[in-house]
Amino acid sequence: MTRSLAVVFACCAALAMPVMFLVSCSDDDGDEHAGGHDDDHGDGGDDHDKQDVGPPSGAKCPTNSTLTYGNFGEAFCKDYCLRCHSENVKGAQRMNAPPDHNFDTLAEIDLLSRHIDQMAAAGDSHVNETMPLSIPKPSLDERKKLGEWIACGLKE
Numbered sequence: 006m007t008r009s010l011a012v013v014f015a016c017c018a019a020l021a022m023p024v025m026f027l028v029s030c031s032d033d034d035g036d037e038h039a040g041g042h043d044d045d046h047g048d049g050g051d052d053h054d055k056q057d058v059g060p061p062s063g064a065k066c067p068t069n070s071t072l073t074y075g076n077f078g079e080a081f082c083k084d085y086c087l088r089c090h091s092e093n094v095k096g097a098q099r100m101n102a103p104p105d106h107n108f109d110t111l112a113e114i115d116l117l118s119r120h121i122d123q124m125a126a127a128g129d130s131h132v133n134e135t136m137p138l139s140i141p142k143p144s145l146d147e148r149k150k151l152g153e154w155i156a157c158g159l160k161e
C-alpha cells in the first residue's frame with residue numbers, strides 16, 4: 006500500500022521534473038525583463054533578500070550597562086572580525102567577506118549592527134554563532150556582551 010503510493014509519487018515526480026524545469030526557465034526570462042532582481046545592498050540594506058543571517062539575538066539593554074566601543078566593541082571586532090572584515094584586508098585574505106562589510110570604525114559597525122547581531126551576538130532568544138567563520142571565536146560571554154552593546158545603541 007504505502008509502497009505503491011511511493012512508486013506512484015516517484016513516477017509523477019520524475020515526469021513533473023522536466024516540465025518544472027521548462028516552466029522555471031521561461032519564468033526566469035520574464036523576471037529579468039521585469040527587472041525583478043533583488044536590490045541586495047541598496048540603501049541601508051534594510052530588507053535585502055540574502056537570508057544567510059540568523060534570527061535577532063533578542064539581547065536587552067540593562068540600565069546599568071557599561072559597555073562602550075572603547076572598552077569593548079573595538080577590541081571585540083579587532084579580535085574576531087577584522088582579519089576578514091577590514092578595509093586593510095584585501096583579496097584572498099578576506100576569505101570572501103563582502104567588500105562592503107568592514108568593521109574598522111564605529112560608524113561602519115553601526116550601519117551593519119542589525120546583521121552583526123544576527124550573525125554573532127547572543128541574547129535572550131538566540132545564540133548566533135555564524136560569525137566569525139574561523140577560530141579564534143568569541144566566548145558565549147563575549148557574544149552576550151556584543152548583543153548588549155548593540156541593544157544599548159553602540160555607546161562610544
Ligand code: HEC
Nearest residue numbers: 057085086089100101102103120121124125136137138139
Ligand atoms: C574568516 C573570515 C571571517 C571572519 C573572521 C568574520 N567573517 Fe563575517 N563574513 C565572512 C564571509 C566570507 C562572509 C560572506 C558570506 C556570508 O554572508 O555567509 C561574511 C559575512 C558577514 C556578514 C554579512 C551577512 C549578510 O548577509 O548581511 C556579517 C554581518 C558578518 N559577516 C559579521 C561578522 C562579524 C560580526 C564577525 C566577527 C565576530 C565576522 N563576521 C568575522 C567572513 C568572515
